[in-house]
Amino acid sequence: MTKIIPTALINKMLKDKLVRTSITKDSFLYFFHLYYASYVKYETADFQKEIIHNLEKSPTENLYIVAFRGSGKSTMVTTAYPIWAILGKQQKKFCIIFCQTRAQAKQHMMNIRNELEKDGPLKKDLGPFNEESDEWGSHSLVFKRNGARITVASSDQSIRGLRHYEHRPDLIICDDVEDIQSTRIREARDKTYHWLRGEVLPAGDKSTRLIIVGNLLHEDSLLMRIKDEISQGKARGTFSEYPLLDKNGLCLWPSKYANEKDIENEKLQISSEVSWQREYLLRIIPSDNQVIYPEWIQYYDELPGTSHRAYRGTYAGVDLAISSKDSADFTTIVSAHIYGRREKLRIYILPNPVQQKLNFPAQVDLLKDFKRTQMPRHSDKLYVESVAYQEALPQMLEMHGIIAESVKPKGDKRTRLSLTSTSIKSGIIKFPRQGCEDLIQELIGFGVEKHDDLADAFSLLINSTLDKHMNEGTWLIAFADDEGPLYFKDYIDVEKNQ
Numbered sequence: 001m002t003k004i005i006p007t008a009l010i011n012k013m014l015k016d017k018l019v020r021t022s023i024t025k026d027s028f029l030y031f032f033h034l035y036y037a038s039y040v041k042y043e044t045a046d047f048q049k050e051i052i053h054n055l056e057k058s059p060t061e062n063l064y065i066v067a068f069r070g071s072g073k074s075t076m077v078t079t080a081y082p083i084w085a086i087l088g089k090q091q092k093k094f095c096i097i098f099c100q101t102r103a104q105a106k107q108h109m110m111n112i113r114n115e116l117e118k119d120g121p122l123k124k125d126l127g128p129f130n131e132e133s134d135e136w137g138s139h140s141l142v143f144k145r146n147g148a149r150i151t152v153a154s155s156d157q158s159i160r161g162l163r164h165y166e167h168r169p170d171l172i173i174c175d176d177v178e179d180i181q182s183t184r185i186r187e188a189r190d191k192t193y194h195w196l197r198g199e200v201l202p203a204g205d206k207s208t209r210l211i212i213v214g215n216l217l218h219e220d221s222l223l224m225r226i227k228d229e230i231s232q233g234k235a236r237g238t239f240s241e242y243p244l245l246d247k248n249g250l251c252l253w254p255s256k257y258a259n260e261k262d263i264e265n266e267k268l269q270i271s272s273e274v275s276w277q278r279e280y281l282l283r284i285i286p287s288d289n290q291v292i293y294p295e296w297i298q299y300y301d302e303l304p305g306t307s308h309r310a311y312r313g314t315y316a317g318v319d320l321a322i323s324s325k326d327s328a329d330f331t332t333i334v335s336a337h338i339y340g341r342r343e344k345l346r347i348y349i350l351p352n353p354v355q356q357k358l359n360f361p362a363q364v365d366l367l368k369d370f371k372r373t374q375m376p377r378h379s380d381k382l383y384v385e386s387v388a389y390q391e392a393l394p395q396m397l398e399m400h401g402i403i404a405e406s407v408k409p410k411g412d413k414r415t416r417l418s419l420t421s422t423s424i425k426s427g428i429i430k431f432p433r434q435g436c437e438d439l440i441q442e443l444i445g446f447g448v449e450k451h452d453d454l455a456d457a458f459s460l461l462i463n464s465t466l467d468k469h470m471n472e473g474t475w476l477i478a479f480a481d482d483e484g485p486l487y488f489k490d491y492i493d494v495e496k497n498q
Contacts, residue, residue: 010034014121021125024088028056031084032076035122036115039075043255047242048072054238055081055211059090062210062237064226068244069215069279071253077213078175079111085171086148087125092209094164095150095171098200100179102154108175109139109152116141155195159203169204174212183218186441186451192222210237216284219294220441224284243282291417292443296425299433303337303348312338312469313379314350316370317461318404319453320363320385331358333370334439334457336429341469345428347462351435353454364396371402383407383464385456407464416459417446423462 013020013034024031029052033040051073054063067073078097085092099105116123140151149164155177162169174196182188201210214223229235242252244263251257257266270276277283284294304311316335333354339346358366371382384394386406394404410416423429424443431440442455 017121017125020121021087024084026089028052028081028084028088031088032080035083035120036075036080039072039080042253045253045255047252048076050240051076051242054240056084056088056090058209059085059092060207060209062235064212064223064230064237064239065242066214066216066223066240066282067242068252068282071242071244073213073242074175077211078108078173079115081211082112082150082171082173083115083122086143086146086150091146092171093146093148093167094169095148095173096159096162096169096203097150097152098155098172098174098177099152100155100177100182102157104176105152105154106139109141112141112150112152155192158199160199162203168208170208172200172204172208172210174200174210174214176214177212178214178217178222180217183221186220186445189218189220189222193225196222215279216241216282217278219284219444241282244280289447290444291414291446292421292424294440294444296421297440297444298424298427298430300348300430301433304339306337308339310339310344310346312341313377313381314338314375315381315461315465316375316383317457317459317464318367318382318384319457319460321357321453330355330451330453331363331366332453332457333367334454334461335374336461336465338465338469345466345469347423347429347465349429349431349436349439349458351432353436353439353457355438355454364400367397367404368400368402371397371404381405381464381468383460385409385460405464407460409460410463413452413456413459414447416463417443417455419466420459420462423466429462 009023013023013030020034024034029049032052033044047067048071051065051067054061054065055077065073065077082092082095082097084090085095097105097108099108140149142149147165149167151162151164153159155174159169178189178192182192201208204210212223212226214221216223218224223239226235226237227239230237230239244253244257244266245251251263257263266280267276270280274285278285306314314335315338316333319329319332321329321331331354335350335353337348337350339348354366354370356366367382371380375382382397382402382404384404384406386394386408394406397404410419420429439454439458442452443458446452446455
């Protein structure tokens with residue numbers, strides 16, 4: 001603390017309220033190190049100063065902060081900053097803090113209240129305050145002297161129309177509104193995202209500041225979606241990541257972790273490599289039973305085109321749903337352009353795969369239209385899984401002049417997807433940069449996502465294509481030896497020897 005504020009100035013601030021309030025009103029750095037000095041047990045690290053600077057430099061800039069466990073991010077952002085945002089120069093009037101559960105919300109409220117109730121300068125400078133419960137079931141601290149309010153709520157509580165006098169929320173903080181369990185399923189991730197975009201943000205106005213603090217739990221988590229939106233220019237704000245060790249292996253908090261032994265002791269206390277990687281190094285760690293890993297996915301920017309000499313045709317895999325009810329699976333079509341064969345085989349997945357809830361007649365109409373518009377060539381292949389009533393579909397299509405190949409599935413769904421993994425990782429299969437987000441999410445989230453219909457259609461397409469073209473054009477020739485049994489020679493390319 002003494003390296004942040006000189007000792008003489010500390011003493012003067014403690015004795016003189018006017019000096020104290022004048023300095024801390026302009027500086028959150030001084031505010032935090034004076035009023036929350038009990039939390040400062042080590043020399044403040046550069047990354048913490050950066051967080052503090054980003055908090056104080058603008059009253060409206062959105063901030064998204066990901067930092068390692070024990071970094072002090074929640075203390076700075078969720079406990080101390082709302083008080084300074086009211087007392088300091090930003091002059092916020094209505095702050096809402098969201099947590100994932102009501103128990104967490106209650107704990108955050110206790111943390112804030114406990115600091116205000118301590119006998120010290122903070123109580124003297126900001127008090128009096130009142131705690132209230134409202135019709136939303138949330139808890140609030142009301143600061144009459146400043147005409148301000150802090151409300152803490154859980155993410156399952158509605159805040160539509162919530163105001164403090166004439167003030168709509170002008171500061172919204174979300175602290176760990178997701179966890180590992182809530183990010184496992186796409187439906188739950190979508191729910192959190194739509195809650196933020198559809199309910200939380202509309203509760204504010206154009207000058208409302210949004211701050212989200214958390215960890216990187218999933219490739220498709222709330223923070224990762226926002227990170228992608230910022231990089232694509234679809235959202236504004238500052239996204240900051242602070243792992244305990246940077247990309248060069250240097251510790252971001254050297255006063256707390258002075259050497260490798262201190263870091264190793266911290267790791268031993270965690271006693272979980274997955275937790276260490278995820279919570280301290282900020283690496284997104286998949287579950288142990290993951291089939292396809294996100295880093296395996298390779299992309300293309302342009303298709304070689306159907307005029308390319310190695311073009312074989314457009315192939316499609318079809319996964320059929322039995323019902324069009326909301327609870328039923330989707331009818332899906334994943335298609336690709338196929339080039340080359342054997343070691344030169346390349347599969348370019350086409351964007352915007354079909355994903356619809358359809359009954360049987362509608363499935364027939366869809367496939368008729370798809371074959372006519374997307375697969376008009378004789379060389380194009382339409383693969384349909386031959387299971388249960390689905391066996392009737394190729395016959396039905398043939399009546400309409402459309403040839404579809406029935407494919408018997410090999411093993412269970414996981415096994416079939418696993419058979420595609422080598423081709424994905426090696427780059428035989430390439431995906432478009434845009435237009436296959438749902439398919440890719442099903443592939444990397446297989447086993448935990450609610451739906452896997454696109455993944456099933458993908459597996460059918462890829463495995464059928466590999467069966468057809470990896471050994472196509474070769475004969476295995478056996479020769480007799482005068483002195484012994486048959487032996488096998490290398491593969492011979494039939495096309496070159498006909």
